[in-house]
Amino acid sequence: MTANNNNNQPYNTIEQDDEIDLKRLLFLLLRKWYWLVMGLFLGITGAYLFVKYTPDKYQVNTSLLVTDESKGFDLENLFMDGMMGSSGIASLQNELEFLRSYTLNHQAVDNLNWQTFWQKKNLIIWNGIYLNEPFILNKSGEGLNPAGIPIYITPLSETEYDISVDGEIKLEGQNVKIEFSEIAKYGEPFRNEYFNFTLTPKENSSDLPGEWYRFSFINKSKLTTDYLKRVTTDYGKESEVIKLSVESTEPLRDIHYLNELVRVYLKLKLNLQTQTQKRSLEFIDSQLSGISSDLTAAENTFTEFRSKNQIIDLSSQGSLIMEQLKEIEQEKSQMQMQLDYFKNLQRYLGNIQSADQLVAPSVVGITDATLNALVLKLSELYSRRKVLAFSAYENNPSLILLNQEIEQVNQQLREILVNLIDNTQLSVNTLNLRYTRINNQLNNMPEQEQQLINIQRQYELTNEIYTYLLQRRAELEISLAAAIVDIQVIDPAQFERLIPLNKSPMLILLIGAFLGLLLPGVLILLVDLLDNSIHLQEDIEKLTPLPILGNVLHSTDKSELVVIHHPRAPITESYRTIRTNLQFKLQDKQKVIGLHSVQPGEGKSFNATNLACIMAMNDKKTVIIGVDMRKPRLNNIFNLANTKGLSNYLAGQSSSKAILQQTEIENLSVIASGPIPPNPAELIERPAFSQLLEELKAQFDYIIIDNAPVSRVTDGLITSRHSDLNLFILRYGVSKKAS
Known part of the structure; x- marks a missing residue:
C-alpha cells in the first residue's frame, strides 16, 4: 500500500x-x-x-611398434633413406592408411565369420550378448535371409517361440516391406518367403520364457564400413608406435576384431616384404623348367656322340679351346641375361600394370647395390599403392605422397639403367669379338673333335646355368623361411587393458x-x-519513490470485515501498523483519505472497509464513502440498503443526512454509492461533492473514499484532488509492474 x-x-x-x-x-x-x-x-x-x-562402455585398444629390422644398419640403407628423403612420420602415415583400408578391414571381418548379431532386452534397453547367445542358429542356403533387418524372438515355452519382423529391405533396388508374426518350434526349420533357418536353444529352454531377444543377419560390407568409422588410429609424434582403439559396449567382440585386424595386417605386411622374393622364386622355377629339359637333351647327345664315335677325351688343344669358349659363352650368357633384364625393367618403369612382374636384379646375378635397393624399394611402393588404392581416392594425401615417391624412384632407375645398358652392351660386343677369334681356332681342328667340343661345351654350359639357378633358388627359400615382419605387437587387445569410459x-x-x-x-x-505482476515489496520500491505504508497479509476468511471478526489476527495487526503510519503522514486538519487501485480485483474495497473499521476501533469517528458508483460493493459488505446514496446526493435528490447510514460497528458510518447513474464522472465533478466532504469533515475524524479503478474510469482521478492523502492498493501477484 x-x-x-x-x-x-x-x-x-x-x-x-x-x-x-x-x-x-x-x-x-x-x-x-x-x-x-x-x-x-x-x-x-x-x-x-x-x-x-x-550399458557399460569401454575403450578397447592395441599398440604396434613399427621397426625396420629387415634393413639393419648398413651403408646401402642409409644411402637409400637419404636419396628417397623418407621419414618416420611418412612411414607411419603409410602404415595407418594400410590399417584404415577397406580391403584389410573386410578381410578381418570375413575371417571372423560372424553370421548374426544378438541382443537381449533389459527393460527398455537392448544390450549386445556376444558369445552369450542362448540359441544356436543354422542358416539354410535356400533362404534369402536378408541382412540388417531385426528379427524379434520371444520364447513362449520349452518347445515354442514367437518370431516377428517389422521392417524394410532393399531388393533389386526396391524397398520391400517385411512384416509378420508367427509361432515356431525349436529345432524345426522356420521358412517363409524371406527366411529359412533353424533355432535351437543352447541351455535349458524352460529358463527362456519371459525374456526378449532380437538378432539380425550380418552384412559384412556394412559391418566393415561401421568399423572403419569406429576404429581410431593414431601414432606417437616422438616414437614409432601406432595405436588402434575403439569405443565399445561389447568389449569381447571388439577385442576379437582388433586382434584379427592386426593379424591380417601383419600377414599382409609379411607378404609385401617377401613379394619380390616370391616373384624371383617363380621366375627361377620357370627358368629351371626349361633348362632342365635342355640339360637332359644335351647330356643324352653328349653321351651318344662319345659312344658312337668311341671318343673318350679331347686333346689338350681341344680342351683348352673348349674351356675358353665355355668361359666366353658363360660370361656372354650372363651379360645377355642382365642386358635383357635392364631393357625389360626399362619398359616396366611407370607401368602400374607391370608392377607385379618386377624381379630382383640379384636373381640374374646383378650385384649393383644401388639398382638392387631401388628395385626393391619400387616393388614395395607399388605393393603399398595397390593396397591403399582400395580405400583411398586419388586426392588422398598419402596416395599423392606415395605416387610422388614412386615417380622419384622411377626417375632414378631410368638414369641408372641408361648407363648400365650401355656398359653391358659394350661388354657383350667385346665377348663376341673374343668368341669369333677363338672359334676360328676351333675350325682348324678335326671335324669330329669340333663336334665333340661343341656338344660338350653346350652340355657343361647348360649344367652350370642349371646349378646356378638351383643355388639361387635355395638361397631364396632360406630367405623366405627366415623372413619376419618388421612390425611388433606391443600390447594386444585384451580384457586386462580395457579403459572404462562411463562416468x-x-x-x-x-x-x-x-x-x-x-x-x-x-x-x-x-x-x-x-510475468509482469508484482510479487515483492522490492518490485514496488524499484518502480516508484512513493513510501509504502504497510503490507496486509492474505486473508482466507470468508468475511471481508476481518479486523472486526478477528481482532487479534496477524492481518488485523497489519492494519494497526498502517493506521499508525497514517497518523504520521496526515497533518493537522487532514482527514480525507482516498483509496485507489489501478485495476479491479486488487483489494481496494476490502482494504477501504477494514481500514475504516480499524480507525473506528481506535475511537475515531469514521465514515467511508462508496464513490465507485459503477460497481457498488460497500452496501453488500455492511448489509445496508443501496436505495439512497452518493448518486442521489450529487444529483440533488437527497440530503447528506439522508444518505448517511450508521453501521453495527461503533464510530463507523457509511455512505453507499446509491443507484447506478448514467454519468458518474460528471456527478463527481459537481461542487456538491466538495460540499459533502466539507460537511463530513465537521462531523468525523476520518473520511475514507473507496474509488473506482483508475485504469478503467477517471472517477478516482477526480476525487484524488479532494483527498488529503491518496493510498494506492497493490496486490501481490495481481497488480502489474507496467500499470
Missing part, C-alpha cells in the same frame, strides 16, 4: 538497476519450492535409470540432481521474467 500526499506532483518512477537481487531470487525459488522438489526427484530418478540401464555413478547422480534443480529453477526465473 503506497501513499502520496496530494500536492499535485506527478507520480515519477525511478530507474531500475541491473544488479542481481539475491534476496528476490531466493524468494522466487522458495515460493515455488515444490517445483524444485519435483525437479530434484525427476533428476535423481533419471540419473539412476541412466546408470542402471545404460562415476555418484557423479551422474550429482549431475542429475543438479540438472533437476537447474531446469525448474531456470523455468521459475523465466516465468518471473515474463
Whole structure:
C-alpha cells in the first residue's frame, strides 16, 4: 500500500538497476519450492535409470611398434633413406592408411565369420550378448535371409517361440516391406518367403520364457564400413608406435576384431616384404623348367656322340679351346641375361600394370647395390599403392605422397639403367669379338673333335646355368623361411587393458540432481521474467519513490470485515501498523483519505472497509464513502440498503443526512454509492461533492473514499484532488509492474 500526499506532483518512477537481487531470487525459488522438489526427484530418478540401464562402455585398444629390422644398419640403407628423403612420420602415415583400408578391414571381418548379431532386452534397453547367445542358429542356403533387418524372438515355452519382423529391405533396388508374426518350434526349420533357418536353444529352454531377444543377419560390407568409422588410429609424434582403439559396449567382440585386424595386417605386411622374393622364386622355377629339359637333351647327345664315335677325351688343344669358349659363352650368357633384364625393367618403369612382374636384379646375378635397393624399394611402393588404392581416392594425401615417391624412384632407375645398358652392351660386343677369334681356332681342328667340343661345351654350359639357378633358388627359400615382419605387437587387445569410459555413478547422480534443480529453477526465473505482476515489496520500491505504508497479509476468511471478526489476527495487526503510519503522514486538519487501485480485483474495497473499521476501533469517528458508483460493493459488505446514496446526493435528490447510514460497528458510518447513474464522472465533478466532504469533515475524524479503478474510469482521478492523502492498493501477484 503506497501513499502520496496530494500536492499535485506527478507520480515519477525511478530507474531500475541491473544488479542481481539475491534476496528476490531466493524468494522466487522458495515460493515455488515444490517445483524444485519435483525437479530434484525427476533428476535423481533419471540419473539412476541412466546408470542402471545404460550399458557399460569401454575403450578397447592395441599398440604396434613399427621397426625396420629387415634393413639393419648398413651403408646401402642409409644411402637409400637419404636419396628417397623418407621419414618416420611418412612411414607411419603409410602404415595407418594400410590399417584404415577397406580391403584389410573386410578381410578381418570375413575371417571372423560372424553370421548374426544378438541382443537381449533389459527393460527398455537392448544390450549386445556376444558369445552369450542362448540359441544356436543354422542358416539354410535356400533362404534369402536378408541382412540388417531385426528379427524379434520371444520364447513362449520349452518347445515354442514367437518370431516377428517389422521392417524394410532393399531388393533389386526396391524397398520391400517385411512384416509378420508367427509361432515356431525349436529345432524345426522356420521358412517363409524371406527366411529359412533353424533355432535351437543352447541351455535349458524352460529358463527362456519371459525374456526378449532380437538378432539380425550380418552384412559384412556394412559391418566393415561401421568399423572403419569406429576404429581410431593414431601414432606417437616422438616414437614409432601406432595405436588402434575403439569405443565399445561389447568389449569381447571388439577385442576379437582388433586382434584379427592386426593379424591380417601383419600377414599382409609379411607378404609385401617377401613379394619380390616370391616373384624371383617363380621366375627361377620357370627358368629351371626349361633348362632342365635342355640339360637332359644335351647330356643324352653328349653321351651318344662319345659312344658312337668311341671318343673318350679331347686333346689338350681341344680342351683348352673348349674351356675358353665355355668361359666366353658363360660370361656372354650372363651379360645377355642382365642386358635383357635392364631393357625389360626399362619398359616396366611407370607401368602400374607391370608392377607385379618386377624381379630382383640379384636373381640374374646383378650385384649393383644401388639398382638392387631401388628395385626393391619400387616393388614395395607399388605393393603399398595397390593396397591403399582400395580405400583411398586419388586426392588422398598419402596416395599423392606415395605416387610422388614412386615417380622419384622411377626417375632414378631410368638414369641408372641408361648407363648400365650401355656398359653391358659394350661388354657383350667385346665377348663376341673374343668368341669369333677363338672359334676360328676351333675350325682348324678335326671335324669330329669340333663336334665333340661343341656338344660338350653346350652340355657343361647348360649344367652350370642349371646349378646356378638351383643355388639361387635355395638361397631364396632360406630367405623366405627366415623372413619376419618388421612390425611388433606391443600390447594386444585384451580384457586386462580395457579403459572404462562411463562416468562415476555418484557423479551422474550429482549431475542429475543438479540438472533437476537447474531446469525448474531456470523455468521459475523465466516465468518471473515474463510475468509482469508484482510479487515483492522490492518490485514496488524499484518502480516508484512513493513510501509504502504497510503490507496486509492474505486473508482466507470468508468475511471481508476481518479486523472486526478477528481482532487479534496477524492481518488485523497489519492494519494497526498502517493506521499508525497514517497518523504520521496526515497533518493537522487532514482527514480525507482516498483509496485507489489501478485495476479491479486488487483489494481496494476490502482494504477501504477494514481500514475504516480499524480507525473506528481506535475511537475515531469514521465514515467511508462508496464513490465507485459503477460497481457498488460497500452496501453488500455492511448489509445496508443501496436505495439512497452518493448518486442521489450529487444529483440533488437527497440530503447528506439522508444518505448517511450508521453501521453495527461503533464510530463507523457509511455512505453507499446509491443507484447506478448514467454519468458518474460528471456527478463527481459537481461542487456538491466538495460540499459533502466539507460537511463530513465537521462531523468525523476520518473520511475514507473507496474509488473506482483508475485504469478503467477517471472517477478516482477526480476525487484524488479532494483527498488529503491518496493510498494506492497493490496486490501481490495481481497488480502489474507496467500499470
